[in-house]
Amino acid sequence: xxxxxxxxxxxxxxxxxHMDPRxxxxxxxxxxxxxxxxxxxxxYALMIAFTLGVIFLSGVDQKFFFRGVRPxxxxxxxxxxxxxxxxxxxxxxxxxxxxxxSQYGIISSIYVFLRFMMIILMSTLLTLTTAxxxxxxxxxxxxxxxxxxxxxxxxxxLMISLALRFVPTxxxxxxxxxxxxxxxxxxxxxxxxxxxxxxxxxVLIPLFVNTFxxxxxxxxxxxxxxxxxxxxxxxYRVLQWHAVDTxxxxxxxxxxxxxxxxxx
Amino acid sequence: xAITFKNVDYFYDLGTPIATAGLKxxxxxxxxxxxxxxxxxxGSGKSTLLQHLNALLKPSHGEVQIDSRVITAETNNKNLxxxxxxxxxxFQFAEHQLFEETVGKDIAFGPMNFGATxxxxxxxxxxxxTTVGLDEKYFDVSxxxxxxxxxxxxxxxxxLALKPDILVLDExxxxxxxxxxQAMMDLFLELHEKRGxxxxxxxxxxxxxxxxAEHVFxxxxxxxxxxxxxxxxxxxxxxxxxxxxGLPKAxxxxxxxxxxxxxxxxxxLKEAELVDLITKQxxxxxx
Numbered sequence: 001x002x003x004x005x006x007x008x009x010x011x012x013x014x015x016x017x018h019m020d021p022r023x024x025x026x027x028x029x030x031x032x033x034x035x036x037x038x039x040x041x042x043x044y045a046l047m048i049a050f051t052l053g054v055i056f057l058s059g060v061d062q063k064f065f066f067r068g069v070r071p072x073x074x075x076x077x078x079x080x081x082x083x084x085x086x087x088x089x090x091x092x093x094x095x096x097x098x099x100x101x102s103q104y105g106i107i108s109s110i111y112v113f114l115r116f117m118m119i120i121l122m123s124t125l126l127t128l129t130t131a132x133x134x135x136x137x138x139x140x141x142x143x144x145x146x147x148x149x150x151x152x153x154x155x156x157x158l159m160i161s162l163a164l165r166f167v168p169t170x171x172x173x174x175x176x177x178x179x180x181x182x183x184x185x186x187x188x189x190x191x192x193x194x195x196x197x198x199x200x201x202x203v204l205i206p207l208f209v210n211t212f213x214x215x216x217x218x219x220x221x222x223x224x225x226x227x228x229x230x231x232x233x234x235x236y237r238v239l240q241w242h243a244v245d246t247x248x249x250x251x252x253x254x255x256x257x258x259x260x261x262x263x264x
Numbered sequence: 265x266a267i268t269f270k271n272v273d274y275f276y277d278l279g280t281p282i283a284t285a286g287l288k289x290x291x292x293x294x295x296x297x298x299x300x301x302x303x304x305x306x307g308s309g310k311s312t313l314l315q316h317l318n319a320l321l322k323p324s325h326g327e328v329q330i331d332s333r334v335i336t337a338e339t340n341n342k343n344l345x346x347x348x349x350x351x352x353x354x355f356q357f358a359e360h361q362l363f364e365e366t367v368g369k370d371i372a373f374g375p376m377n378f379g380a381t382x383x384x385x386x387x388x389x390x391x392x393x394t395t396v397g398l399d400e401k402y403f404d405v406s407x408x409x410x411x412x413x414x415x416x417x418x419x420x421x422x423x424l425a426l427k428p429d430i431l432v433l434d435e436x437x438x439x440x441x442x443x444x445x446q447a448m449m450d451l452f453l454e455l456h457e458k459r460g461x462x463x464x465x466x467x468x469x470x471x472x473x474x475x476x477a478e479h480v481f482x483x484x485x486x487x488x489x490x491x492x493x494x495x496x497x498x499x500x501x502x503x504x505x506x507x508x509x510g511l512p513k514a515x516x517x518x519x520x521x522x523x524x525x526x527x528x529x530x531x532x533l534k535e536a537e538l539v540d541l542i543t544k545q546x547x548x549x550x551x
Contacts, residue, residue: 173360179320180361183353184422185345185377202373205363209408 008064009131015244016058016129021138023245027252028126032119034256043262044114050255051118060128068124069117076116083109132164134237141239155229162218173210177203265350265429265462267294267317271326274312274486278324286312288486289326294430294479299456299463301473301494303509304483310434310466311356313483317432317464318351319344349378352428356435358419362407367393367418370407374426385425392421397447413444420448424455430462431455437469449476474498474512474533482509494533501531514538521545 011017016024031050038044055065069076083105090103127135140157147153178188181202188199274287287309294300304310315321316328319335328335330347355361364370371392372385380388393403396417402410407418420436433452437445453476455461467473473480473494480497482490484507490497498504498515505511511519514532518541522528526545532538 176355177361179315180353180355180358182320183318183348183355184361184374184426185348187345189341202361202363206360209363210360 008128010060010064010128011131012059012129014057014059014129016054016125018242018244019248020239020241020245021130021134022141022239023241023248024126024130025135025138025142027248028122030252031122034259035115035118037259037263038111038115039263043259044111046255046258046262047118048114051121055121055125058125058129060125064128065121065124068128069120072116072120076113079116080109080113083112132167133161136161136164137235137237137239152229154233158229166214170207170211174203174207177206265331266296266329267331267351267430268292268329269316269323269326270329272316272323272328273325274316274321275324285486287316287323290486290488291326292481292488292491294462294464297456297460297462299453299476299478300465301477301480302464302466302483303468303470303473303480305508307485308483309486310483312486314353314432314434314464314466317430318348318353320353345378349426350428351430351432352423352426353432354420354423354434354436356438357416358423358436359412359415361419361422362415365406366404367398367407367410368403370418371421371425374422378426388425388427389421392425393418395424396421396451413440416440416444417448428461430464432464432466434466435468436465437467437472452476468510470498470504470510470512470515474514482507495531498533499531 035047038047055062085099085101085105087105087108088100088102089105090107092100092102094101130138136157139160140153143151143153143156178186181199182188186199186202188196190196191199269290269292272287272290273285275283276286277283290309290313302310302313312321316323316335317330319328319330319339322328322335322337322339324337326336331350333347362370364373368386368389371389372380372382375385375388376382390400390403393400398414398417398421402414402418407415410418416436423431431452436452437448440448449472452463452465456463463476465472465477477494480490480492480494481488482497489507490500490503498511501511501515501519512533514535514537517538518528518532521541528541532541
């Protein structure tokens with residue numbers, strides 16, 4: 001349970017940590033988009049070098065990144081296998097019914113694998129180096145123009161920050177309830193799939209009940225402190241654009257240029 | 265059934281950059297058929313220690329002996345179930361563990377996990393419901409329709425239904441009204457005296473320590489900093505105050521009397537002892 005990387009912020013004092021969440025979010029998405037432009041060895045090498053470079057700059061222990069990859073291992077594996085055996089083209093090494101091991105299949109499965117890894121590593125980097133509330137602030141700021149379309153951006157941002165805020169609380173509570181049920185003789189790691197799923201019922205029901213009652217309490221606490229979704233709110237943390245952010249944007253422009261030059 | 269800790273260390277997130285010590289070199293023995301109190305501030309390691317009592321956590325170093333079973337870092341997670349039947353733990357805010365449709369089924373959940381048939385388990389559940397002082401009419405009621413204090417009792421009944429030899433209670437009366445608090449503490453004393461259960465009580469209430477415990481362990485930052493009978497630890501009242509742990513009300517009162525020049529030869533811990541002391545003083549002044 002504690003292996004879930006979401007919301008695991010590792011504080012630090014690096015350039016990456018000091019960047020504005022807005023530029024970090026934009027750059028992460030932008031990077032993920034331009035990964036799809038890479039189409040040969042040179043362009044992939046460039047993107048991998050960049051990814052490893054920013055990971056190094058962030059100063060976060062590599063172990064945290066591997067933990068981010070682990071939950072998605074099967075998704076990556078299955079996608080890679082599909083690419084490997086279902087892509088046709090070039091020299092065919094082996095064939096069985098609809099499956100074939102071909103030159104193109106091998107190349108494209110390697111590319112898919114690298115793409116996956118880079119996307120996961122970059123998004124993990126974002127959540128590892130940015131406090132959850134800063135991410136929420138960043139998303140809110142970036143979505144702000146949509147207010148013109150009368151979309152409830154403030155409420156949406158509040159929902160995101162509340163959800164992020166309660167991730168650790170829910171984790172702790174899940175652990176506490178699991179311990180209590182273990183003490184009453186539940187064995188979570190035991191038996192077949194059905195038995196394991198059934199063993200989760202005594203955990204999920206109290207978790208839901210407690211979450212609903214907490215949500216009710218929270219709403220009352222907010223209202224009693226005068227929260228009103230309609231009014232414009234001032235904020236305690238004001239986002240500030242630094243020189244680092246401008247530099248980061250320039251780096252991305254240079255990276256894009258290099259990428260376009262490297263691809264064929 | 266006794267529990268012995270030998271040089272137990274416990275680290276959270278062992279092997280990661282964020283490893284933190286939960287327990288440091290704890291050695292202690294909780295004898296058979298005893299009433300033990302564990303006190304200490306929030307974050308002092310009490311809850312970590314509790315989870316070692318039925319092998320929910322295993323020591324990172326050292327060993328915990330529960331009855332004849334020795335638990336070390338290498339102990340396999342399988343086959344620990346029999347231990348959990350012998351050591352029942354009532355966690356903090358135990359009412360959060362209720363999940364069944366009816367109170368009866370919820371109490372019967374534990375026994376059924378340990379192999380009782382449904383009929384047997386419901387039989388035990390009925391018995392436990394009255395043991396914790398709830399009326400039988402609640403048997404078929406949804407636990408979520410009860411008050412907080414009643415839910416706490418149902419949760420305690422759910423642990424008692426395992427028929428444990430040792431009952432571990434983590435702040436069982438936190439957030440309850442004074443009357444329920446008293447009733448609950450009386451229930452634990454009765455279980456100890458009449459049914460021979462060992463009680464291990466984690467508490468912040470020094471009055472409960474004074475009134476019920478036979479032995480006290482004090483934890484601070486994962487270390488055992490003091491242990492002894494309530495009389496021994498409260499006699500060292502300066503130590504207790506220095507560590508911000510407080511004193512029983514009777515002891516506080518007697519200390520104030522001593523400051524005012526009254527003779528207080530032995531510090532009273534319980535209300536009755538304080539009454540004795542005052543009566544003695546009054547009769548002496550009259551003479």
